Amino acid sequence: METQIHVGGRLSVNPQKIIRLKGDVNYTTIYYADGKRKSVVATTLKKIQSRLEPFPYFFRISRNTIINLNCIDQIKDNEILLITGDIEIASRRRKREFFGQILNVAN
Secondary structure: OOOOEEEEOOEEEOHHHEEEEEEEOOEEEEEEOOOOOEEEEOOOHHHHHHHOOOOOOEEEEEOOEEEEHHHEEEEEOOEEEEOOOOEEEOOOOOHHHHHHHHHHHHO
């Protein structure tokens, strides 16, 4: 059986299938690795982040975005290109910690 985390309502998701999460006030949009699906749940990004703590490959790159480090295609300056072709930008305050985390995952 796969690992599932409760993300809101009646929805549980396998964390390995999540590519990124975007928060907007009390709602979070979950983007899946297949690039086609997304779900909106009435749960804050902070609450979902606490449920993702056992999974070290998730990192909060800005106030409203968490990404799956395993789904990064390339990094250029401040831009993070994901495997779906989407581009995310790390905030100035989290950039140093993000690059430290990337080096730990790569080794």
